[in-house]
Amino acid sequence: MTDVHIHIHEKTHSNADSPTIENFVLNVNSGEFVCLVGQSGCGKTTLLNTIAGLDSNYSGICRIGNKTQNPKIGFVFQQPCLLPWRTVRENIELVFATSNLIPTARIDELLDLMQLTAYANAYPKQLSEGMKRRVSIIRAFAIKPDLLLMDEPFVSLDEPMARGVRFLLQHLWQQRPHTVLFVTHDLREAIGLADKLVFLTRHPMRVLKEVKVLIARENRHDVHAIENFREHLIQNYPELHLLL
Amino acid sequence: MTRSKYLPIVSIFTFLIFWFGLAAFLHSSLFPSPEVVARVLWQQCQSGELPYHLGVTLLRLVVSFTISMLLGCGIGIALGFNEKLNAFFDNWLIIFLNIPALVTIILCYVWFGLSESAAILAVILNKVPNVIVTLREGTRALDKDLLNMAKCYQFGRLETLCHVVLPQLHPFLMSATRSGLALIWKIILMVELLGRSNGMGYQLHLxxxxxxxxxxxxYTVAFVSVIQALEFLVLKPLDKQALKWR
Incomplete structure (x- = not known):
């Protein structure tokens, strides 16, 4: 069980006068894929960093499963964040360095699912941007995280490449469901991936609206279905017009 | 491309010919020809005197270099990571960077006696601030995203240092090593000249x-050859090894 409960009373950056996040409450069910949708600069990255424990300077609580301390978190950053001096395989294996037990079979399977088996021994420099994202996704899945955080992982990819990686991500997630928090400012991307959309305000950031996505998983690649759902959102939730 | 490979050799030969010509023209014992220098070098080698003194100096170089690099790296990385520590020591660093080598050498000899450890200490005091400054800049330039990645995936301290921090510091380490060797051997000669009864500096004084x-x-030719050999046999291969991924 990895239900996630997040309640941030306040998070203020040290050089800002007003809080970035205030009274933010979010509950995520185990195995749910949640997309956080908000404008650029509204504090989404700050939120993920807070949840990941990279920034502990806030008041509130993040409970992941039954743990408030050291939950296993897979993080796919905006940049791939691979070590250039390690091969693809070494980059993935490094996250197990402290546990002394490297799940080679799982890594092989993930490489295969992400179509990177042939590049296992290549250095990141030899890979395209899309491949690097796939490696960082593998790394996040490989640790079997309690919670998977993804911070606009496709933002710097061109659209065809982003679509390819998105498709692989969906495929992978359906094989190995995890609780996911996926941050994006692209509504179509969010509708294509999420079980639940969470819309965010800015200055300070809090939850504006939660909407379940009612498109069957197998129809998520259908552009029309996504477009229709988007229209439906625009018509039924006027308060979201700024974000849509 | 193939032609530029021979240019370093051509330049050395041009230099030797020029030296020959000038020595023949001046015809003075204060400006010996390369041939005379080569003969003296051979004699000094055969008598065992040059290898002995060169060896002593090199030993001092190795000891003081190793200690300076270890100390400098440790302190430099710590200052780069910790803003408060840095604010506390920053002024002292600049002061130590600017104290003339001669002053530290004299003070070390006066306070600790004309001993081997005083000599080594003087060299280290001269070198460590340089290493600290280089490594501090390197640590400040570390990729924050990679450090966050390491933290998020719960890398231990040792893993973070070995796999994330040190590879990024490699160019700074190499630069500290190269400038360090050059600086240290110049200071060692001075240390030997002022208070030791062996080594290159002592001999040069005589x-x-x-x-x-x-x-x-x-002696100069012998020493420069050793340093060149170090560059080609140790530092260059190290560089190559570490930059394989590029």
Whole structure:
């Protein structure tokens, strides 16, 4: 069980006068894929960093499963964040360095699912941007995280490449469901991936609206279905017009 | 491309010919020809004197270099990571960077006696601030995203240091090593000249008193050759090894 409960009373950056996040409450069910949708600069990255424990300077609580301390978190950053001096395989294996037990079979399977088996021994420099994202996704899945955080992982990819990686991500997630928090400012991307959309305000950031996505998983690649759902959102939730 | 490969050799030969010509023209014992220097070098080698003194100096170099690099790296990385620590020590660093080598050498000898450890200490005190400054800049330039990645995936301290921090510091380490060797051996000669009874510096001091320019040049040639060999046999291969991924 990895239900996630997040309640941030306040998070203020040290050089800002007003809080970035205030009274933010979010509950995520185990195995749910949640997309956080908000404008650029509204504090989404700050939120993920807070949840990941990279920034502990806030008041509130993040409970992941039954743990408030050291939950296993897979993080796919905006940049791939691979070590250039390690091969693809070494980059993935490094996250197990402290546990002394490297799940080679799982890594092989993930490489295969992400179509990177042939590049296992290549250095990141030899890979395209899309491949690097796939490696960082593998790394996040490989640790079997309690919670998977993804911070606009496709933002710097061109659209065809982003679509390819998105498709692989969906495929992978359906094989190995995890609780996911996926941050994006692209509504179509969010509708294509999420079980639940969470819309965010800015200055300070809090939850504006939660909407379940009612498109069957197998129809998520259908552009029309996504477009229709988007229209439906625009018509039924006027308060979201700024974000849509 | 193939032609530029020979240019370094051509340049050395041009230099030697020029030296020959100038020596023949001046015809003075204060400006010996390369041939005379080579003969002195050979004699000094055969008598065992040059290898002994060169060896002593190299030993001092290795000891003081190793200690300076270890100390400097540790302190430099710590200052780069910790803003408060840095604010506390920053002024002292600049002061130590600017104290003339001669002053530290004299003070070390006066306070700790004309001993081997005082000599080594003087060299280290001169070198450590340079290493600290280089490594501090390197640590400040570390990729924050990679450090966050390491933290998020719960890398231990040792893993973070070995796999994330040190590879990024490699160019800074190499630069500290190269400038370090150059600086240290210059200071060691001075240390030896002022308070030791062996080593290159001591010998050069004697030759100076005797106006024995040929010997001075012979020792210089020997030392420069050793440093060059170090560059080609140790540092270059290290560089190549570490930058394989590029």
């Amino acid at each position: 030759f100076f008193q005797w106006f024995d320019i040929a010997s001075i040049l012979a």
